[in-house]
Amino acid sequence: MNARSELSIATVLIGFSMLNYFYLIPTQVVAEGSSPVYPALINTMLLCFALAYLAEGVRCWRKEKLAQSEGGSCSTGGGKLMVRPLAMLVVTGAWVLSMEYLGFIISTFVFLMIASRIFGSKSWSKTLILSVAMPLIISFVFRGLNALLPEGPAEELINLILG
Amino acid sequence: MGEIFGNLWDGAVFALSLWNILAILIGYAIGIIAGAIPGVMAVTAMVLILPYTFTLEPLFAIAMLMGIYKGGAYAGSITATLFNIPGTPEAAATALDSYPMFKQGMQKRSLEIALWASVFGGTVSNFLLVFTAPPLAEVALRLGPSEIAALILFSLTAVITLLGDSRMDIWKGFISITLGLMLATVGLDNMSASRRYVFGIEDLDNGVPFVLTIIALLALSEVFIQAEKVGGFTLGEAASAVSKIIPYTWKQRWLDLKICLKDLIRSSLIGSLLGALPGIGATTAAFVCYGEARRSAKKNARFGDGDPRGIAAPEAGNNAVAASSLIPLVTLGIPGSVAAAVMYGAFMIQGMIPGPMLMMEHPEIIYGLFVLLIVTDFLGAFVIALPFISVVQKIFKNLNYSLFFPGVVVCCVVGVYAEEFNVFNLRIFLALGFVGYIMRKMGMSIPPFILAFILGPILERNTRTALLLSNGSPMIFLQSPITLGLLILAAVALGWSLWRKTRGGKSVLEVPEEFKH
Numbered sequence: 001m002n003a004r005s006e007l008s009i010a011t012v013l014i015g016f017s018m019l020n021y022f023y024l025i026p027t028q029v030v031a032e033g034s035s036p037v038y039p040a041l042i043n044t045m046l047l048c049f050a051l052a053y054l055a056e057g058v059r060c061w062r063k064e065k066l067a068q069s070e071g072g073s074c075s076t077g078g079g080k081l082m083v084r085p086l087a088m089l090v091v092t093g094a095w096v097l098s099m100e101y102l103g104f105i106i107s108t109f110v111f112l113m114i115a116s117r118i119f120g121s122k123s124w125s126k127t128l129i130l131s132v133a134m135p136l137i138i139s140f141v142f143r144g145l146n147a148l149l150p151e152g153p154a155e156e157l158i159n160l161i162l163g
Numbered sequence: 164m165g166e167i168f169g170n171l172w173d174g175a176v177f178a179l180s181l182w183n184i185l186a187i188l189i190g191y192a193i194g195i196i197a198g199a200i201p202g203v204m205a206v207t208a209m210v211l212i213l214p215y216t217f218t219l220e221p222l223f224a225i226a227m228l229m230g231i232y233k234g235g236a237y238a239g240s241i242t243a244t245l246f247n248i249p250g251t252p253e254a255a256a257t258a259l260d261s262y263p264m265f266k267q268g269m270q271k272r273s274l275e276i277a278l279w280a281s282v283f284g285g286t287v288s289n290f291l292l293v294f295t296a297p298p299l300a301e302v303a304l305r306l307g308p309s310e311i312a313a314l315i316l317f318s319l320t321a322v323i324t325l326l327g328d329s330r331m332d333i334w335k336g337f338i339s340i341t342l343g344l345m346l347a348t349v350g351l352d353n354m355s356a357s358r359r360y361v362f363g364i365e366d367l368d369n370g371v372p373f374v375l376t377i378i379a380l381l382a383l384s385e386v387f388i389q390a391e392k393v394g395g396f397t398l399g400e401a402a403s404a405v406s407k408i409i410p411y412t413w414k415q416r417w418l419d420l421k422i423c424l425k426d427l428i429r430s431s432l433i434g435s436l437l438g439a440l441p442g443i444g445a446t447t448a449a450f451v452c453y454g455e456a457r458r459s460a461k462k463n464a465r466f467g468d469g470d471p472r473g474i475a476a477p478e479a480g481n482n483a484v485a486a487s488s489l490i491p492l493v494t495l496g497i498p499g500s501v502a503a504a505v506m507y508g509a510f511m512i513q514g515m516i517p518g519p520m521l522m523m524e525h526p527e528i529i530y531g532l533f534v535l536l537i538v539t540d541f542l543g544a545f546v547i548a549l550p551f552i553s554v555v556q557k558i559f560k561n562l563n564y565s566l567f568f569p570g571v572v573v574c575c576v577v578g579v580y581a582e583e584f585n586v587f588n589l590r591i592f593l594a595l596g597f598v599g600y601i602m603r604k605m606g607m608s609i610p611p612f613i614l615a616f617i618l619g620p621i622l623e624r625n626t627r628t629a630l631l632l633s634n635g636s637p638m639i640f641l642q643s644p645i646t647l648g649l650l651i652l653a654a655v656a657l658g659w660s661l662w663r664k665t666r667g668g669k670s671v672l673e674v675p676e677e678f679k680h
Binding site: 001006009013024028029032033034035037038039041042043045046049050052053056057060082084085087088089092093095096097099100108111112115116118119120121122126127130134135138142145147148149150 | 218330331334335337338341342344345348352354355357358359360361362383386387388389390391563564565566568569570572573576577580581584586589590592593596597600604605606623626627630
């Protein structure tokens with residue numbers, strides 16, 4: 001990460017701290033009848049550390065400007081967000097949200113098919129075997145334990161078959 | 164001393180059942196597989212198993228988790244040796260000499276040195292835990308709320324100041340801790356039972372579930388990180404480079420023991436001491452031990468080219484961390500590492516709170532745990548690890564990562580769902596997983612966040628109780644010499660590390676950048 005990103009993150013944290021002081025603590029803590037002392041104490045700590053982080057970011061930014069020709073940096077962190085993790089997030093989110101409506105077996109089947117492609121799976125047959133076997137095995141294990149996973153058309157069909 | 168041996172005997176009678184031994188073996192096998200797979204750590208396997216321990220017997224569940232922990236601590240060296248790809252970050256130090264030894268055809272020698280060093284380091288650390296825990300627990304029982312609050316603050320500060328490599332790292336570490344403390348305040352106020360930060364959502368009244376949080380932050384964020392590295396692992400190529408295999412004779416074993424003994428003892432002690440400090444971790448211990456072995460060796464040593472001491476020292480060091488990192492947990496109720504935090508969760512799931520009270524009221528459980536720890540190293544090594552070494556190469560050459568990681572996500576989601584059978588928890592899980600990923604991309608460390616999240620309620624309860632006792636006066640934190648001493652120590656540690664970074668000094672606990680969590 002470059003110094004500019006570090007400065008942006010520090011600013012966001014300071015902004016969050018302010019929001020917490022002036023909106024969240026009054027509406028979500030005091031209004032509910034709880035003591036604001038401890039949350040305010042933690043928030044003050046966050047503000048102090050975020051300010052120190054901001055100051056360090058400014059120092060870094062100056063240093064980077066001076067050493068621009070040498071390409072030096074005092075920032076830490078891993079850099080930009082990548083497409084594949086974001087795709088995984090979206091797919092996992094869609095799976096979790098659809099589980100209540102489609103049931104565990106169908107939603108997990110679709111999730112595994114797509115997620116393995118995101119992870120670069122080239123073999124359709126292996127992907128298909130995993131996508132079918134894993135939800136079915138988990139579903140039967142839960143059934144054996146008398147625990148319920150979200151149900152949908154596939155589970156209803158299995159219920160009909162098994163009586 | 165006599166009392167400790169008596170308690171150990173009672174613990175052995177209580178814990179050494181066939182089922183518990185089976186639990187150790189199952190756990191060790193899972194730990195070996197998880198620890199050997201690059202990108203998956205033993206802690207990840209512990210986290211995945213954790214929600215399923217609800218239905219298990221307390222000692223069976225804890226024995227299994229300990230088996231995973233110990234198995235994983237050794238297993239990282241397997242792929243480090245065979246493929247030059249450390250299964251766990253701490254095995255990176257081992258790879259510096261184990262892979263060159265493997266390339267010379269001495270695969271069995273390299274893996275066995277790593278295994279025996281692990282058993283040696285683990286055993287020294289186990290005995291250190293057994294003999295230091297009881298006196299420390301007695302001291303811990305005399306601590307009041309202000310002392311406990313100061314102790315937690317000191318632990319959290321130590322985690323950051325010992326590991327930060329730059330001032331930026333230190334501030335990020337503190338922000339990570341503060342965010343963890345903030346997340347812990349969500350839900351009902353633990354003193355007045357009124358709601359905080361729940362935004363009218365009843366599902367949040369009990370706070371953010373602990374198991375969900377660590378699975379999201381450790382396992383799900385790791386899957387997101389691994390998604391960036393698609394195609395990055397090529398295990399097969401490295402392993403196919405060796406054609407001749409040299410047998411490992413008993414004479415050679417004896418010679419290796421003689422060469423390595425001094426380093427084994429020193430590294431086991433260093434690893435045990437570093438492990439007892441909160442937040443140091445096995446990776447740092449392994450590199451410190453490797454550095455010490457190299458520094459103390461004669462000039463004709465072959466470090467970096469397959470020297471047995473270069474394998475024995477880091478392996479003994481990183482395995483010694485495993486048991487000694489439980490010292491703060493069983494004596495003070497403060498988990499000093501992420502693995503200890505998972506163990507803390509396992510105790511809580513079983514309705515027990517680890518700490519001095521548990522040690523005094525149910526010594527058979529704690530001493531039973533100690534006995535199981537001692538047994539785990541030997542049983543795991545002989546029954547699981549040795550036979551596993553012969554088949555390991557085939558297994559990992561054929562591992563399909565593109566199917567493995569989606570499968571891990573399914574296990575995570577099912578585990579989280581099974582905890583409370585609540586779909587809402589899955590949404591929090593997903594959000595926290597992404598937060599964990601963003602934090603890691605920003606260079607913020609996850610372990611301090613988790614430790615702060617776990618310790619947050621204890622810190623709050625003790626801080627507020629202390630303030631109630633003093634009628635709201637913060638002077639109570641300056642009146643007790645222990646509290647004052649701990650707060651001064653925390654401030655000095657912070658000041659010293661900031662000063663050291665300002666002067667541009669390098670940490671003595673130096674770990675290469677690519678192996679940091």
